[in-house]
Every structure is written in structure tokens, then in C-alpha cells.
Amino acid sequence: MIKITLPDGSIKEFEQGITAHQIALSISEGLARNVLAAEINGQTWDSNRPITADANVKLLTWNDAGGKATFWHSSAHVLAEALESLYPGTKFGIGPAIETGFYYDVDFGEHQISSDDFKRIEDKYLEIARTKAEFTRTAVTKTDAIDYFTLKGDEYKLDLIKDLPDGSITFYQQGNFTDLCRGPHIPNTSFIKAVKLTNIAGAYWRGDETKKQLTRIYGVTFPKQSELSEYLLMIEEAKKRDHRKLGKELELFTFSEKVGMGLPLWLPKGTALRERLVSFLQKAQQKAGYEQVITPHIGHKNLYITSGHYEKYGADAFQPIKTPQEGEEFFLKPMNCPHHCEIYKFKPRSYKDLPIRLAEFGTVYRYEQSGELHGLTRVRGFTQDDAHIFCRPDQVKNEFKKVIDLVLYVFKALGFDNYTAQISLRDPAKKTKYIGSDENWQLAENAIIEAAQEKGLNTVTELGEAAFYGPKLDFMVKDALGRKWQLGTIQVDYNLPERFELEYTGSDNLKHRPVMIHRAPFGSLERFVAVLIEHCAGNFPLWLMPQQFIVLPISEKYEEYAKSVLDSLNNNDICGLIDLRDEKIGRKIRDAEIKKIPYMLVIGEKEMESGVVSVRKHSAGDVGEMTIEAFTNHLEQEIKISN
RNA sequence: GCCGACGUAGCUCAGCGGUAGAGCACUUCCUUGGUAAGGAAGAGGUCAUGGGUUCAAGUCCCAUCGUUGGCUCCA
Incomplete structure (x- = not known):
């Protein structure tokens, strides 16, 4: 019997050779279904790898960073399998998990690939995932490892094996695909329910620009289709918020x-x-x-010689400016x-x-x-x-x-x-x-x-x-x-x-x-x-907004009153503008909404008569009438709260 | 800097060998309209730049510049 310590401090006894999966099963079946890998004394292991001695065990699921990393690493292997099946002869570099998702660096040889091929690869990917192929771990000798990849003709794997000490080399196999890999992996491919290839780029083998450039395919996978949808929504939202796009639209x-x-x-x-x-x-x-x-x-070259920056960065900086007469050198x-x-x-x-x-x-x-x-x-x-x-x-x-x-x-x-x-x-x-x-x-x-x-x-x-x-x-x-x-x-x-x-x-x-x-x-x-x-998303706190309000007269008739409203509101801390275009109020509101102006002051017959403004808040809608003093106080209050 | 993609009107984009297009923005006129697009007309382009192929080049090829996704780097 061995003693297993769980993260909550509880200690359980199990037969020697128990696996993380079995430990999970002893807690609940639901948990067992969700266990992707386990941390055994701080090291990540396959959930089906036998534990032979007393250990601290943390079960990893999709909710743990380590679980996700394992999931995505396994996902990279499946990508490799899909690529090998679609493009025989493809050679493989490395395929790690990254912060969100994974990539695989591959050499397609003569074959050219683009993001247009993603659909086809994704289809093949899911086909493989559904086979529920198990990831199996095998320890191999260095000689066997070299033989295997020599036979396969994959020089990149050989390059990796070259640096590995004998006795620590393991292979992982799922379905028809075997890869040099330290592991660990998820139990089987069917955990992967949704895949999206996100990007394709060139990357030098081992990040060395003198070496051959491989094709890096980025992807992300999920255990639920709905999580992929959420992820895609997030990507869409990120595109909408891209500061380059908003910077242009909001004229920043x-x-x-x-x-x-x-x-x-x-x-x-x-x-x-x-x-x-x-x-x-x-x-x-x-x-x-x-x-x-x-x-x-700018500063004199001597300043940067003293600071040490000249020595360290001088060659990689903007080159010096020289004075025409004296030939003195200055750096930006x-x-x-x-x-x-x-x-x-x-x-x-x-x-x-x-x-x-x-x-x-x-x-x-x-x-x-x-x-x-x-x-x-x-x-x-x-x-x-x-x-x-x-x-x-x-x-x-x-x-x-x-x-x-x-x-x-x-x-x-x-x-x-x-x-x-x-x-x-x-x-x-x-x-x-x-x-x-x-x-x-x-x-x-x-x-x-x-x-x-x-x-x-x-x-x-x-x-x-x-x-x-x-x-x-x-x-x-x-x-x-x-x-x-x-x-x-x-x-x-x-x-x-x-x-x-x-x-x-x-x-x-x-x-x-x-x-x-x-x-x-x-x-x-x-x-x-x-x-x-x-x-x-461009909706800055009120105190930072370049323009905090816009006065929208309903027609020409109220222009004068509208202008007086603008004048009485503008001061050092509050800044607004007025829309005097010959447009209907609906149009003026729409344009102000698109420009993300926080407050719109609608001014027509009613407002002019009673000396008030009708306030509309950005993306929230009509908030009713206010006197100018009340509106000023409201703005000042909001600025104070957020500051 | 390296590899890939892209560069057409102010903006977003279509056109991919045969006379430069759309929507929005802009200008003028009509309209004076109450909470997310009123109507009409008009103007706007050496199709990034420079070479080449072709009877003919936004369209195909090459180079340069720029943008972009990565790689590498970041006091």
C-alpha cells in the first residue's frame, strides 16, 4: 500500500501502481471523466501512469492551467497526425502548448499550405479525435529512438534526440502517429471536441535564422463545442476593440x-x-x-558612454546626429x-x-x-x-x-x-x-x-x-x-x-x-x-473623454438656445460640442452614439421653453430632463467618483 | 532584419487580362424633422511606387516602400 496526499491535505491509502485516474474514480465518477492529467510531487504525469510510491497528488482538469497545457499539448499531437495523414512525408519539428492553444512546426517539403487548407485539416482533425485513440507512453533507448526517426526520415526529431540523455527518452503514440515526447498526455483523443486552426506563420527551426524555416500552424482546441464558440466570440470582440481600428475611428x-x-x-x-x-x-x-x-x-555621445548604453546598445540604436562644423555626435x-x-x-x-x-x-x-x-x-x-x-x-x-x-x-x-x-x-x-x-x-x-x-x-x-x-x-x-x-x-x-x-x-x-x-x-x-x-473598447471613463457631451438641437429654431447651453457647460474640466448639421435628431443621435460620446443633450421646443436639457446617455438611452445646473453637477459627480 | 499575406476614393471593401465600382463620409439643393441612418443631385482614383511580360495590366512577373501575422530582439 502507498499513501497518497491530496491537495486538501487528506491522505488515502491505495495499492501500489494506482493511477491518477483510479484515484479520481475513488472520489467521483464525474471527476474521473474530467481528469486530464495529474501533478505527482509537482511533476505532471499521465493520468493512467502507475504511481509506485507515496506521493502528493493533484488531479488536473480543464480548470487547471496544467490541465489545459496537457490538453493542448495532446492536441498538437493530433494536429501532427492529421497533417501526416493529409500530407504524407511531412516532417515534424516541435509542437508545444502555448498560453492559449498550441502550435506545431512542420516541414511540408515541396508542398505549399495556406489558411485556405484549414477547413480540410480541421475536418480530418475531428475525424481522428473521434476515434478515441489512447495516448500510450513507451520508454525507448536512444538507439531505438534514432533508428525510428532515421527510418522515418525526420531530421528534426533526430536533431532533438541528439541532445537528449539516453534513458530519459519516451515516445507517445496515438492511433497511427508516434512522436518523440516527454508527455504527459490526456487519456485519449475523444476529449477534444472542438478545434480551430487560428494562424499560420514561418518559424526557424530552433529559432535560429540560419536554419531552415518551418511552417508553424497555430490552433486551439476545447473539450466542449460551446467553449470554442465563446472563444471565437472573444476573438471577434478583441478585433472590434483593436486600438488601431478604434484609434482611427475615434480619430485619436x-x-x-x-x-x-x-x-x-x-x-x-x-x-x-x-x-x-x-x-x-x-x-x-x-x-x-x-x-x-x-x-x-538628444544627448551627447559622451553621456551614453558614461551611462554604458553606448557600449551596450549603440550599434542597435538610431545612429548619431553629427554637428556640421565640429563633428560632435549626439544621440536621440x-x-x-x-x-x-x-x-x-x-x-x-x-x-x-x-x-x-x-x-x-x-x-x-x-x-x-x-x-x-x-x-x-x-x-x-x-x-x-x-x-x-x-x-x-x-x-x-x-x-x-x-x-x-x-x-x-x-x-x-x-x-x-x-x-x-x-x-x-x-x-x-x-x-x-x-x-x-x-x-x-x-x-x-x-x-x-x-x-x-x-x-x-x-x-x-x-x-x-x-x-x-x-x-x-x-x-x-x-x-x-x-x-x-x-x-x-x-x-x-x-x-x-x-x-x-x-x-x-x-x-x-x-x-x-x-x-x-x-x-x-x-x-x-x-x-x-x-x-x-x-x-x-473606446468608452473611456468620463474624465478622460476628449469630448464628454454633445448638444443636439432638434432644428435650426433652437440653435441659439443650444449654443448658450454649450457655452454654459464648457469649462476647463468639461468639454463638449454641438451638432448643427441639417439632420434629423435620430441621425444626430446615431452619429453621436457611434462616436462614443458619453452624453447627448437633446434640445427642442420643450427644453427651450422650460430652460432645461433632455439627457441621453451613451448606449443606455434617454435619462430624462435636467436643468443645466443639475447636469453639470451630475457630470462633476461622475468625474469625481471615477477619479 | 527574416518568412508569409495584403496595399483600389477620406473610411470599409468589390473587381483578378479588354473603357475604374459600391456603401458610408464629403459638397450643393430640398426637407425644420423629438431619441440609432429623410430625399435628390454632385464631386472625388497616375488602382502604393518603379520596372518587366502582353496588341492590351488594379488584374500576370520582379524590385522597392508601407501595413499585417509570426520568428528574433527590446536600456
Whole structure:
């Protein structure tokens, strides 16, 4: 008998050789039907693999990330089988599960394939899935594995086997298809009820551009047809919310070939939105003790030699601008910190002055490969809501906490309630990769961990993800469609204070080196606005709306009164417009709805007589008559609540 | 940067060897209309750019530029 410990802490005894599936069966038949795989002492196993010793067992279903991963990995094998059956001679690279779905890299040889072939492949796929073929695991020797794939003529699998130690190699077979695979897999193919091939793309074998390019087919599968339908709806919704589409429709921003790729042009409405974001953060930062600074868009080459960026990124940056007479070289600034270091050095600093918090909405320029550019999320010129905090080592933790407060305040105001924080620490095994003393790293890492803990953040910790100059805390938000985005970041830096020889005089009258904290709650305004657009589908909170209301006179006769309504409402915080077109009211309403203007004020005979406005709320409809004062109060109230 | 797809009116797209099209937007006129499209007329295009094939090229081929899905990279 062996002892099996379940996640709730309960311990059950079973015969040696029991499987996860059988354990599930002992709990309930329904559970057994849904078990896809199991975590045995932290490792994922097939649900039909015998357990031979005492173990901690967690049964994995579709509701567990591990269950989904297993499901999708198995789904990739079925895709391979379908492809092999439709296109004999196809060679296979790798076919892993990804965040949503899976892909398989394949070499079709001479054969060309396109998304037009998806239907045919999907049909074959489901045909195979319905055969209820079991996934069976076999341990093989390296020689046998090599023989098998040599015979099959699949050089990619051979390339993979080459790097595997003998004795750890396993094959999985379902139906007519056998693949080199570590596993685990779902019990049989019939768990897969719905499939959708989503995408096709080229990918180099092992991500190496000197190697052959394979065809990568992306797909996603589900245990229920209805889940596929939901997924497809979500994709549709995501398309509707695409910030590039909404940015054009709502006239927020554009790009121009003539200006250059990756260089966004902010249109008046987009600028109004962005200005509101900026002044919102400026106010919050002013309260939090930041001082605003302004620095130029270029910096002397020497600045970046000092900062170390020239050495590390100089060759991959926009190339320098040269002065015609003196031949001096200037770089477009790729970040603001070196400039801010020079501001710190403007005069001697005392420990009593610290922390000094220098903030700048600084526009920076980074060369991104042309294939990488994407709407506002990936551009070559963007504005960071940057700030650098220069503090004493003993102040790091408290400053971190203050920054976390600021970031959370920003998220809350903008409706991002679903976020996690990633603590990125250095890889303790590779200390030479990083600069700075052990003591300082220890101090900074502890400061971050404690600060995050004391703020009650939901965190994940990643070793080896720190920057070479210090640990960091990154914020990931989930948007309304459940997609993850990395937004704000807070980073500790020992490198720049060292390189710029920043100092302060301590209470001991000796020179000390300050610690620098880089932080940006939005990250880049461009990227943030893109995420915000997709998060709220263009229906921004009222206080951010470029235009908060529109006055809609029913006919020419009420124009004068309508104009007076507009004048009495417009002020610094509230901004609206008027629709004086020779159109019927239904038309004006429709157009205002499409433009996502939050409030429509319908004005006709009635309203003019009694000095009121009829208010219609975007997508909600008529909300009745109000006096102008009442409407103003209503707007101000709504702005206050969301801010 | 690499591989694939795409580039036709301001926008969304049809046309795929034989005289450039539609809807919306725009302009003018009619209409003064009460909560998601009133009517009519008009204007608008070197079919991304440059070469080539052909009697004839948005349409086929090549190159360039741009957009896009991936790959790789991201201070």
C-alpha cells in the first residue's frame, strides 16, 4: 500500500501502481471523466501512469492551467497526425502548448499550405479525435529512438534526440502517429471536441535564422463545442476593440509613411485624452513629492558612454546626429535617466535632501526592427511617464512602497482591477552577470519583497529576470477580455549612480552613493493608451473623454438656445460640442452614439421653453430632463467618483 | 532584419487580362424633422511606387516602400 496526499491535505491509502485516474474514480465518477492529467510531487504525469510510491497528488482538469497545457499539448499531437495523414512525408519539428492553444512546426517539403487548407485539416482533425485513440507512453533507448526517426526520415526529431540523455527518452503514440515526447498526455483523443486552426506563420527551426524555416500552424482546441464558440466570440470582440481600428475611428492617432514607420501622430482628440492622463498623473506625483523637470530630446555621445548604453546598445540604436562644423555626435535619447543624473549633479546633495524625485514625461526614441512595430504598443518614438528617485539605501523600501501606492492609484482610477506584480530577482547561480555588490543586491531584493508584501500585492517571483543593474517589480494587468499586458515598472539601479559618480554627504560628513529607482506607472503613454482603448473598447471613463457631451438641437429654431447651453457647460474640466448639421435628431443621435460620446443633450421646443436639457446617455438611452445646473453637477459627480 | 499575406476614393471593401465600382463620409439643393441612418443631385482614383511580360495590366512577373501575422530582439 502507498499513501497518497491530496491537495486538501487528506491522505488515502491505495495499492501500489494506482493511477491518477483510479484515484479520481475513488472520489467521483464525474471527476474521473474530467481528469486530464495529474501533478505527482509537482511533476505532471499521465493520468493512467502507475504511481509506485507515496506521493502528493493533484488531479488536473480543464480548470487547471496544467490541465489545459496537457490538453493542448495532446492536441498538437493530433494536429501532427492529421497533417501526416493529409500530407504524407511531412516532417515534424516541435509542437508545444502555448498560453492559449498550441502550435506545431512542420516541414511540408515541396508542398505549399495556406489558411485556405484549414477547413480540410480541421475536418480530418475531428475525424481522428473521434476515434478515441489512447495516448500510450513507451520508454525507448536512444538507439531505438534514432533508428525510428532515421527510418522515418525526420531530421528534426533526430536533431532533438541528439541532445537528449539516453534513458530519459519516451515516445507517445496515438492511433497511427508516434512522436518523440516527454508527455504527459490526456487519456485519449475523444476529449477534444472542438478545434480551430487560428494562424499560420514561418518559424526557424530552433529559432535560429540560419536554419531552415518551418511552417508553424497555430490552433486551439476545447473539450466542449460551446467553449470554442465563446472563444471565437472573444476573438471577434478583441478585433472590434483593436486600438488601431478604434484609434482611427475615434480619430485619436494616426501614422504616416512620410513621417516614418513607428512614429505616431496624435490627432486632436487623442491629444486631449493623453493630456488628461498626463495632468492626472502630474497631480498625483506632485502630491507624492515629485518635482517635474524637462530635458532635451538628444544627448551627447559622451553621456551614453558614461551611462554604458553606448557600449551596450549603440550599434542597435538610431545612429548619431553629427554637428556640421565640429563633428560632435549626439544621440536621440533612448531613455531619460542619464539626463536626470546630470540634474542630480547640478549641485552637492546632502542626506537631508534625499529622496529627490525627478519626473519627466520624456519622449524617447528607440530603434525597433521594422517587423516588430505594432500600432501604439510598439513604436520607435514614445513618451515615458518617467521618474527617477535618488535615495539613501535605507530609504529604498519606503520609496518602493510609495511608488506601489502610486501605481495602484493609477490602476484603480483607470479601471484595471485585475493585476499581479512580478518580482524579478537575479539568478543567484550567475552572479557575475550582474553588477553591484552582494550586499546592495541583498538590500534591494529584500526591500522589494518586503514592500510588495507589506502592500499586500499579489506577486510572482522570477529568478534571473532582474535587469543587469538591479532587481525590479513589474505590474501585469488583465484587461476586460482577460488578456495580460505588462504596464508599470519599478526598478532599482546601482549602476548609473556608480557610472555618473553620484554622491551625497551623509550625516557622518562622508561621501555616499545614492540608490536610483526608475519607475513608470504607465510605462509608455502610447502603449498605455493602446491598452486602455482595448480595455474599455473606446468608452473611456468620463474624465478622460476628449469630448464628454454633445448638444443636439432638434432644428435650426433652437440653435441659439443650444449654443448658450454649450457655452454654459464648457469649462476647463468639461468639454463638449454641438451638432448643427441639417439632420434629423435620430441621425444626430446615431452619429453621436457611434462616436462614443458619453452624453447627448437633446434640445427642442420643450427644453427651450422650460430652460432645461433632455439627457441621453451613451448606449443606455434617454435619462430624462435636467436643468443645466443639475447636469453639470451630475457630470462633476461622475468625474469625481471615477477619479 | 527574416518568412508569409495584403496595399483600389477620406473610411470599409468589390473587381483578378479588354473603357475604374459600391456603401458610408464629403459638397450643393430640398426637407425644420423629438431619441440609432429623410430625399435628390454632385464631386472625388497616375488602382502604393518603379520596372518587366502582353496588341492590351488594379488584374500576370520582379524590385522597392508601407501595413499585417509570426520568428528574433527590446536600456
